[in-house]
Amino acid sequence: MIALLTLIGPALVLGFLLGTVVGRRAGLPRTRMSVAGALALVLVAAVAGGLSVAGLVPGRPGLWVEVGALLLAAYLAGTGLGAVSVRRRTSA
Numbered sequence: 001m002i003a004l005l006t007l008i009g010p011a012l013v014l015g016f017l018l019g020t021v022v023g024r025r026a027g028l029p030r031t032r033m034s035v036a037g038a039l040a041l042v043l044v045a046a047v048a049g050g051l052s053v054a055g056l057v058p059g060r061p062g063l064w065v066e067v068g069a070l071l072l073a074a075y076l077a078g079t080g081l082g083a084v085s086v087r088r089r090t091s092a
Helices: 002-027 034-056 060-083
Strands: none
Touching: 002 060, 034 060
């Protein structure tokens, strides 16, 4: 596990930072479609995480599922943090 984190650690950090920038630029979802898209991404991350924990996909494809789940989770955590950190501008 340490070797895996050593190899994908920089990708996790970059995914989180990219998500933070995207979340800060986009803000919180405002329309029904954007909320549905955000929930779909969270659902995909949950399914990929469940497949990883259950170990249903063996071998190299299983590694791809695990890495994809970790990267998507890091990206979504970054987008959530970035979207929440946006300050509302008030017109004077």
